[in-house]
Amino acid sequence: MSLKRKISIVVLGTEDYLKKSLKSLILGRDVSPERDTDKYEVTLTPNLYTPSDDIKNTFSQKNFDMCLLVVADDVSPKMVQEQIEKLQEKTGKSKKEFTVVLPLGCKNTDSYLASCSLGELFTELDKDRPMIPINKRDTDPPPLQPRMKGNQSDNKVNLVLLGMSRTGKSASGNTILGKKRFLSRASSSPVTTECQVEETVINGTCVRVIDTPDIFDDEIESSDKNQHVTKCKELLQSGPCVFLLVIQVSRFTDGEKNILRKLEDAFDNKAKEQTIILFTCGEELQRAKMNMEGFLHSCNSDLKKIVDQCGRRCVVFENKTSHKRQVTELMQKVDEMLHKQKNQ
Ligand SMILES: Nc1nc2c(ncn2[C@@H]2O[C@H](COP(=O)(O)OP(=O)(O)OP(=O)(O)O)[C@@H](O)[C@H]2O)c(=O)[nH]1
Ligand SMILES: [Mg+2]
Incomplete structure (x- = not known):
């Protein structure tokens, strides 16, 4: 009998x-619950700079398979090193045992820093390896030590608004x-x-962010629409393409109603599989003291259908504040x- 843990x-x-958002991504408690939650146990820790002994105690009680350090994308390599040194001091573990989960606001990391993107982390987590038998707990090598690739700028993604x-x-x-690269104003x-x-590195x-005119309005000449769609396709470069379907929260x-059909007619009949819904005017949800789940639950049934057809992949933006956190999400x-998609 093999004992599993x-x-x-x-x-x-x-x-x-x-930390919370990484936990929900690992456990699949995001909008679309698909990850095998029986496989992982995730412990969150307090801010590593708090003077309490909480982190030390957590490590003295348990031997973790993976120690993940999440950092904001505006944190410098020096600050990451300081954080790892702090963790080493608090836990008594070697620096190598901590894997930095990018976002990481640096292009080069020192070689002792193990780091991985979210994609690499999930590839590692989703490997179909057997769960670790209890009696091998301390002899197994740490399951995750991928290193940041030499040149991350090889990674490219096209986001079409x-x-x-x-x-x-x-x-x-x-x-x-x-x-501010795109003209945006009340009109x-x-x-x-x-x-x-326009391009940026995140x-x-x-x-590569591609802004488009409205191609869904029935009043617009179809020749104009076709021209915009053709231009948009020309602007797409190598790398995956993700459609961001922008909808205002309260409008x-x-x-x-038929926007997904129009999107698929214009681009590809599987475009909705590559679509994330981006709700704007997120501050209105806050004002109504509502989170996204609550909003999706109570919204118009046609909108619900669109959300479902897009695999419930949604984000909420507040463009007046432009917080980086929403871009991270x-x-x-x-x-x-x-x-x-890569694993399908
Ligand atoms: N309060 C608030 N206003 C927003 C938000 N996002 C956009 N706006 C405002 O909405 C108006 C329209 O924004 P645009 O970015 O120009 O909209 P668009 O979809 O690009 O419009 P077109 O170029 O005409 O297709 C502007 O006044 C923006 O400032 C948001 O999250 N909150
Ligand atoms: Mg515009």
Whole structure:
């Protein structure tokens, strides 16, 4: 009889929201619950700089299979090293035992730093290896030690912003880029009239953001629409393509009911499998004291259908504040979606 136990993972770092979001990604308690939750046990820890002995006690009680350090994307390599040194001091473990889960705001890490992207982490977690037998607990090598690839700029992803006029496509593009590159303003007529591409690097991945005019409005000449779609396709470069379907939280219109069919007619009949819904004006949810789950539960049935057809992959943006956190969450969704597709 083989005794099996869960793979134990401890998540460390200074940012609670990053630790919590990694935990929900590992356990699959995100919008789409698909991960095998019987396989993992995830322990969250307090901020590693708090003077308490909590982290020390956690490590003295348990021998973890994976020690993951999550860092925000604006943290410098020096700060990451300091965090690892702090962990070494608190836990008595060697630096090599901590794997930094990117986002990591540096292009080169020192060789002793083991690091991995979310995609690499999930590849490792999803390997169909047997669970570790209890009696081999201390002799097994640590299951995860992938290193950051030499040149992360080889990684490329195309994010195509699509949606009706005034939903906030250009504003969301600017939030992703972290700078104002697309024209975005209040207007009663369409603001973006041509497709435009801008690039940035997020955690070592080259992110190409393509802003588009509204191609879904039935009033627009089909020759104009075709021209925009052709241009958009020309702007797509090597690397995967992810459609970000932009919808304003409190303004779902009749014109948007058939938006997925229109999207698939324009691009590909499987486009919805590559689509993430990006809700804008997220501050309105906050004002209504509602989270995304609550919103999706109570929203219009046509919108619910769209969300379901897109595998319930959604993010909420507040473009007025442009917090980096929302971009981190979006990139996690992108990473997870592409990773799942690769393994299908
Ligand atoms: N309060 C708030 N306003 C937003 C948000 N996102 C966009 N807006 C505003 O909505 C208006 C339209 O935004 P755009 O980014 O120009 O919308 P668009 O979809 O690119 O519009 P077109 O280019 O005409 O297709 C602007 O006034 C933005 O400032 C948001 O999250 N919160
Ligand atoms: Mg625009």
